Every structure is written in structure tokens, then in C-alpha cells.
Amino acid sequence: MKAVRHMRKDEGGEGGTIVNISSTAGLCKYTFLPIYGGSKGAVLHFSQSLAREPFYDNTGIRVITLCPGPTATKLMEGLDNRIVETSSMKQIQSLSDVQIIQSIPSAVAAMMKLLKEGDNGSVWLSANDKPVVELTEKINKHLDELEKLTLA
Ligand SMILES: NC(=O)C1=CN([C@@H]2O[C@H](COP(=O)(O)OP(=O)(O)OC[C@H]3O[C@@H](n4cnc5c(N)ncnc54)[C@H](O)[C@@H]3O)[C@@H](O)[C@H]2O)C=CC1
Numbered sequence: 001m002k003a004v005r006h007m008r009k010d011e012g013g014e015g016g017t018i019v020n021i022s023s024t025a026g027l028c029k030y031t032f033l034p035i036y037g038g039s040k041g042a043v044l045h046f047s048q049s050l051a052r053e054p055f056y057d058n059t060g061i062r063v064i065t066l067c068p069g070p071t072a073t074k075l076m077e078g079l080d081n082r083i084v085e086t087s088s089m090k091q092i093q094s095l096s097d098v099q100i101i102q103s104i105p106s107a108v109a110a111m112m113k114l115l116k117e118g119d120n121g122s123v124w125l126s127a128n129d130k131p132v133v134e135l136t137e138k139i140n141k142h143l144d145e146l147e148k149l150t151l152a
């Protein structure tokens with residue numbers, strides 16, 4: 001929040017961009033990393049709540065979320081020793097048939113594209129070494145539908 005105070009245009013700053021890093025683990029019900037997945041779901045929800053108007057109008061700060069899939073960084077090293085629920089190895093095995101550990105340049109390319117093109121509140125998926133995919137409409141539709149259910 002210190003950075004927000006520094007950037008916000010209604011307090012003398014120049015506006016700016018916050019990119020929060022969620023994960024495919026924040027989108028999918030992975031059974032093997034429930035705490036990590038819960039924290040990544042929270043990152044996404046935090047971003048979408050913060051990005052809601054009037055934050056951007058007041059501050060000029062875009063809030064964007066990137067959800068990378070498995071990417072070949074240090075985080076992935078020795079991951080099998082940190083799996084919480086060993087019985088979920090089955091899910092990991094079936095996932096490895098349908099997703100790959102992408103290269104770091106793929107995640108970097110996604111970041112560069114969303115920095116250039118991302119609107120406030122936008123959400124992007126970067127996985128399997130494929131071009132980044134915008135998820136904003138799907139995520140907001142899902143959240144808006146749930147919100148409607150909470151209304152009297
Ligand atoms: N590698 C992957 O498969 C994926 C990674 N992510 C997310 O991407 C982000 C970056 O992760 P990676 O680059 O993969 O991991 P990494 O382990 O290569 O880099 C993490 C960096 O964070 C720094 N760090 C750790 N704790 C810190 C702290 N308390 N204060 C300041 N710096 C700290 C470490 O020194 C390290 O440089 C993380 O939020 C991770 O959850 C999301 C999806 C997939």
C-alpha cells in the first residue's frame with residue numbers, strides 16, 4: 001500500500017501499474033498444493049477487488065493479474081517433496097499428460113504483452129509455452145454471477 005500512496009495521481013503521483021502474480025493453481029482445484037492454491041486464489045480475488053471502480057479513476061493505477069502455469073524456475077525444483085497430500089500424485093500424473101512445464105521466456109513474453117496492452121482489472125493466463133490468453137471476461141462473468149446470488 002506504500003507503493004499505491006507513492007503512485008496515486010490523486011495524491012500527487014503519476015499513476016502506474018501493479019501486476020499481481022497468481023497462478024493456474026489459483027484457477028484450478030489442484031489437490032496437491034491446497035495452501036499454495038488458496039493463496040493464489042486470494043491473489044486473484046485481491047486484484048479484482050482492488051481493480052474495481054473507483055480505484056483506477058481515483059488513482060490512475062492499473063491492477064493486472066498474471067496466472068502462469070508451471071514454469072521452469074527455482075520454485076519448481078524439488079516440488080515433489082513439498083506436496084501436501086501424497087494421494088494426489090494421481091492428479092499430478094494425469095496433469096503431466098496434458099500440460100508442460102513452460103520456459104521462462106514464455107512467461108516473460110506474457111508479462112511484456114500485458115504491460116503493453118492490459119487494461120485495469122485484466123487477468124491473463126500464460127501456460128504450456130502458448131501465447132498469453134486474456135481471461136478477464138470469463139473471470140468477471142463468474143464473479144458477477146456469484147455476486148448476484150448474494151443479493152436479497
Ligand atoms: N514457477 C512456476 O511454475 C510458477 C510460479 N508462479 C509464481 O510466480 C512468482 C515468482 O516465482 P518464481 O520466479 O517461479 O520463483 P523463484 O523461486 O524462481 O523466485 C522467487 C523469488 O522471490 C524471492 N523471494 C522469496 N521470498 C521473498 C520475500 N519474502 N521477499 C522478497 N523476495 C522474496 C526469492 O528470493 C526469489 O528471487 C511466485 O509468486 C510464484 O508463486 C506462479 C505460477 C507458476
Ligand SMILES: CCCCCC(=O)/C=C/[C@H]1C=CC(=O)[C@@H]1CCCCCCC(=O)O
Binds near residue numbers: 076
Ligand atoms: C512433482 C511435480 C508436481 C507438478 C505440479 C504442477 O503441475 C505444477 C504446479 C505449478 C502450477 C502452477 C504453480 O504455481 C505451481 C508451481 C508452484 C509450486 C509452489 C510450491 C509452493 C510451496 O512450496 O508451498
